[in-house]
Amino acid sequence: xxIRTNSLDTSWWSDDVAMAGAVVPDGILxxxxxxxEDLGKVGARLSAVGAPxxxxxxxxxxxxRAVLDADRLAAASRDPKTRLAGFVFGPNDIARExxxxxxxxxxxMIPMMTHCVLAxxxxxxxxxxxxxxxxxxxxxxxxxxxxxxxxxxxxxxxIHPSHIGxxxxxFTPPAEEVAEARKIIAAFELPENAxxxxxQLDGRxxxxxxxxxxxxxxxxADAIEKMGN
Numbered sequence: 001x002x003i004r005t006n007s008l009d010t011s012w013w014s015d016d017v018a019m020a021g022a023v024v025p026d027g028i029l030x031x032x033x034x035x036x037e038d039l040g041k042v043g044a045r046l047s048a049v050g051a052p053x054x055x056x057x058x059x060x061x062x063x064x065r066a067v068l069d070a071d072r073l074a075a076a077s078r079d080p081k082t083r084l085a086g087f088v089f090g091p092n093d094i095a096r097e098x099x100x101x102x103x104x105x106x107x108x109m110i111p112m113m114t115h116c117v118l119a120x121x122x123x124x125x126x127x128x129x130x131x132x133x134x135x136x137x138x139x140x141x142x143x144x145x146x147x148x149x150x151x152x153x154x155x156x157x158x159i160h161p162s163h164i165g166x167x168x169x170x171f172t173p174p175a176e177e178v179a180e181a182r183k184i185i186a187a188f189e190l191p192e193n194a195x196x197x198x199x200q201l202d203g204r205x206x207x208x209x210x211x212x213x214x215x216x217x218x219x220x221a222d223a224i225e226k227m228g229n
């Protein structure tokens with residue numbers, strides 16, 4: 001559970017962070033984070049109000065400066081005082097600031113989205129895709145979810161309950177993918193494969209990197225199942 005605050009260019013953000021810190025959610029979502037100094041302010045405020053270290057910070061990447069400095073912002077997560085856990089891409093504000101048109105397929109924004117995903121994952125952060133504004137177009141929404149998943153986003157932010165089902169369907173690993181992941185891990189756990197970087201499984205080559213990817217697939221599936229219970 002994340003609590004979204006007002007942005008740092010308003011007079012309300014400090015009180016928002018104090019309130020959120022007292023409630024102790026999983027994290028706070030801060031709009032229009034553009035600099036490492038912004039992250040420092042938020043982290044310092046959380047510490048000042050006594051928020052436990054479990055309250056993390058998620059930064060909305062929705063300015064041109066934030067996109068350009070995405071790697072620098074993500075690298076700030078190495079400082080535990082920032083509490084930075086993830087990014088949320090904000091396409092609407094980026095479009096407003098950059099004059100890039102928000103067209104179906106988001107072709108013009110793909111370079112920026114990929115840049116931010118690379119920066120986030122290079123530093124071990126999660127990355128969520130931004131919302132889809134055409135609420136009634138469920139097919140378009142599902143297509144954009146699939147695009148975000150394929151670009152490396154870990155999930156998508158939603159603005160309407162009707163989007164929950166389609167989003168979960170896209171970002172939840174299918175049963176056959178989970179079964180394949182378990183098979184890959186089991187194969188590498190065999191004594192004869194313990195030191196191997198690649199093995200043959202069902203007639204194809206599987207590398208140890210696939211085992212690492214399989215572990216993440218299983219972790220996501222297990223977490224979703226746990227939430228459902």
